[in-house]
Amino acid sequence: DSGVTQTPKHLITATGQRVTLRCSPRSGDLSVYWYQQSLDQGLQFLIQYYNGEERAKGNILERFSAQQFPDLHSELNLSSLELGDSALYFCASSAPPGTSYGYTFGSGTRLTVV
């Protein structure tokens, strides 16, 4: 157990639907990052939150949004789902910059859009 908890582990939904993925960071970590990993692509950075505020944005679609709550857990909302959104979605957390261990990743949510 890495300390980063993601739920659900698996999600199957139909095109056009909306889903919410949840992430609880490691205790004490203030930053949360969301990544998408498709079969034919590497880890694609989506968005970062630090202590409740959006810190950086990557290649995140307008149909996707995220937020980080006061208890530091984060949710990634995916709407108007398309077949191409099927992927593994990872959440990672990190302590303040300068730490030596980089990210700690959760075990991911596998999203299948049918």
Place this chain on the structure above:
Amino acid sequence: EDQVTQSPEALRLQEGESSSLNCSYTVSGLRGLFWYRQDPGKGPEFLFTLYSAGEEKEKERLKATLTKKESFLHITAPKPEDSATYLCAVYNYGQNFVFGPGTRLSVLP
């Protein structure tokens, strides 16, 4: 734009056959280079951080080295349980991680 490439894309080794994985990077300001191991369907697991050229880190059969333009992950006498995808990532002064596509390693008994 910061970029990370890894080679080879896939590598098959016999148990005990040592080899190296390459990570080449261009980054505006390198704060650290990270190696991760990822097993199928699981999240990446941290292996090493390297901060400056000439630095080396070792863990069991793995040794990571860093130059100004690339990093190598040397695998000595690998075992089947070393089979995984190995990811390289750079951490830049914008406080962002940029991941490479990974090298898929298979070690055959």
